[in-house]
Amino acid sequence: MACLPVFIYLLLISFCKCDDQLTQAKQLIRPGDMLVSKNGFFALGFFSLATSNQSLFLGIWYNNIQERTYVWVANRNNPITNPSSAMLAISNSSDLVLSDSKGTLWTTMTNITGGDGAYAALLDSGNLVLRLPNNRTVWQSFDHPTDTILSNMKILLRYKEQVGMRLFAWKGPDDPSTGDFSCSGDPNSDLQVFVWHGTKPYYRSIVLDNVWVSGRAYGSNTSFMYQTFVNTQDEFYVIYTTSDSSPYMRIVLDYMGTFRLLSWNASSLSWAVYSQRPVTIGNCDLYDSCGPFSYCDFTLGIPRCQCIDGFEPYSSNSSRGCRRKQQLKCGGENHFVTIPGMKLPDKFFHVRDKSFEECASECSRNCSCTAYAYTNLTITGSPGTIVGQSRCLLWVGELVDMARNNLGDNLYLRLAKSLGMEIMEG
Incomplete structure (x- = not known):
C-alpha cells in the first residue's frame, strides 16, 4: 500500500499537458492546454489580457520567468470570442488551424498534399515548426514574426526584388492587434531599415556601414547578442545570436515605436534594456527632426x-x-x-x-x-x-x-x- 501514493503521482504526471508536440490525434482544445518546449523555455497556448477577458489569443511566451512576456501571437487581429469552443489542430491537409464555433480564425495555409502524419513542435528557440513525417519543416513561426526578434531568427530584409519581413508593434500594452508602428527594410535599398508610423518614416537605421557589417555586440557582462548579415543571390537577411545560446534576450518593437534590446535579469526579476532606438521619444533622433543639412x-x-x-x-x-x-x-x-x-x-x-x-x-x-x-x-x-x-x-x-x-x-x-x-x- 505504501507504493500507492507513488503510483498515483506517476499517473498524474502522465496526464500533464506539457508535451512539446501537437499531432493530428492530439489537439489543444481548452484554455489550460499548452505545448512546452523540451527544456521548458517557451510555452504555446491560449491567453487573454486584462482589457479583453472575453477574447482569447493563441501565442508563445516565456514559460519559466515570473513576468509573462509574449513573443508571438497567431490570431492578433482575429481573437477567439467563444473560448469554450477554441481549438488548435492539424487538419487533414497538414495545416495548423485555429478555430472556434464561428469557424477558422487562423491557419498556416501550407497547401501540402500527401502530408499525413504531420506534426507541430515548439522548439527551445521559441520557434513553432510544422513538419512532415520525414521531419521536413513546411512552416515556422520564425518566418511570420509579430513584434519580436529572437535569437537565431532569420530576419529577411529583401527577397529578390521585394521587401522581406515586416514587424508590427502591438496596438497597446494590453492589445496585441496590429498597431500603428511597423518595421521593414527600405523599399528602395538593402542598406537601411525603417520604423514606420503608418506610412510615414519614424526612425531610420543604416544597416550596412563599416560598423554594422564588422559586427556589433550588445548585452550584459555574461551574455551578448551578435548580428550577422547574409547576402545571397535571392535574399538579404540578418541573424542575431547570443554568446551563451541564452533564449532570454530579445529585440522588440513596442507600441510607441521604440526598438529595444532586452535581457532577463534573474536578480531583479525584470527585463533590462541594453539598447533602444530612437534613444528618447521626442528628441532629435526621430526621422528628419533636424531638417535639411x-x-x-x-x-x-x-x-x-x-x-x-x-x-x-x-x-x-x-x-x-x-x-x-x-x-x-x-x-x-x-x-x-x-x-x-x-x-x-x-x-x-x-x-x-x-x-x-x-x-x-x-x-x-x-x-x-x-x-x-x-x-x-x-x-x-x-x-x-x-x-x-x-x-x-x-x-x-x-x-x-x-x-x-x-x-x-x-x-x-x-x-x-x-x-x-x-x-x-x-
Missing part, C-alpha cells in the same frame, strides 16, 4: 540639432534646418570636406563596384552631387563564402536625417572652395 549630435551631453560644416541655421528654430553660408557655382571651384562619425543621410543613390577614387570622381564631376560616402564592406554570402562589396553613395540636393556619434561613417561634403579651405584650416 542639420544633424542630431550625440557627442553632446544632451543631443541637439547642429548645422553641418559650411552651413548656418535658417532661424532660431534649429529643427527647420540649415542653409549654405556660401552658394555653390556649377563650373566654379568647389572643395570636399570630410565630416567623420556620421549617420549618413537618407535618399542616396547607391553606385556599385566602384573604388574610393572612382566614387569621389563620380560625385566631383556632377555639379548636382552634394556629397558622397564610401565603404568597402565584407559580408557573408552563400553558405561558407565571404563577399566583398563596395558601397559608393551619392546625394543630390538636400541632406536629411543625419546624426553624429563616435561610430559613424565619413561623409564627404561639397562646399565652395574658399569656404572649404577655411574649414580645413580652422
Whole structure:
C-alpha cells in the first residue's frame, strides 16, 4: 500500500499537458492546454489580457520567468470570442488551424498534399515548426514574426526584388492587434531599415556601414547578442545570436515605436534594456527632426540639432534646418570636406563596384552631387563564402536625417572652395 501514493503521482504526471508536440490525434482544445518546449523555455497556448477577458489569443511566451512576456501571437487581429469552443489542430491537409464555433480564425495555409502524419513542435528557440513525417519543416513561426526578434531568427530584409519581413508593434500594452508602428527594410535599398508610423518614416537605421557589417555586440557582462548579415543571390537577411545560446534576450518593437534590446535579469526579476532606438521619444533622433543639412549630435551631453560644416541655421528654430553660408557655382571651384562619425543621410543613390577614387570622381564631376560616402564592406554570402562589396553613395540636393556619434561613417561634403579651405584650416 505504501507504493500507492507513488503510483498515483506517476499517473498524474502522465496526464500533464506539457508535451512539446501537437499531432493530428492530439489537439489543444481548452484554455489550460499548452505545448512546452523540451527544456521548458517557451510555452504555446491560449491567453487573454486584462482589457479583453472575453477574447482569447493563441501565442508563445516565456514559460519559466515570473513576468509573462509574449513573443508571438497567431490570431492578433482575429481573437477567439467563444473560448469554450477554441481549438488548435492539424487538419487533414497538414495545416495548423485555429478555430472556434464561428469557424477558422487562423491557419498556416501550407497547401501540402500527401502530408499525413504531420506534426507541430515548439522548439527551445521559441520557434513553432510544422513538419512532415520525414521531419521536413513546411512552416515556422520564425518566418511570420509579430513584434519580436529572437535569437537565431532569420530576419529577411529583401527577397529578390521585394521587401522581406515586416514587424508590427502591438496596438497597446494590453492589445496585441496590429498597431500603428511597423518595421521593414527600405523599399528602395538593402542598406537601411525603417520604423514606420503608418506610412510615414519614424526612425531610420543604416544597416550596412563599416560598423554594422564588422559586427556589433550588445548585452550584459555574461551574455551578448551578435548580428550577422547574409547576402545571397535571392535574399538579404540578418541573424542575431547570443554568446551563451541564452533564449532570454530579445529585440522588440513596442507600441510607441521604440526598438529595444532586452535581457532577463534573474536578480531583479525584470527585463533590462541594453539598447533602444530612437534613444528618447521626442528628441532629435526621430526621422528628419533636424531638417535639411542639420544633424542630431550625440557627442553632446544632451543631443541637439547642429548645422553641418559650411552651413548656418535658417532661424532660431534649429529643427527647420540649415542653409549654405556660401552658394555653390556649377563650373566654379568647389572643395570636399570630410565630416567623420556620421549617420549618413537618407535618399542616396547607391553606385556599385566602384573604388574610393572612382566614387569621389563620380560625385566631383556632377555639379548636382552634394556629397558622397564610401565603404568597402565584407559580408557573408552563400553558405561558407565571404563577399566583398563596395558601397559608393551619392546625394543630390538636400541632406536629411543625419546624426553624429563616435561610430559613424565619413561623409564627404561639397562646399565652395574658399569656404572649404577655411574649414580645413580652422
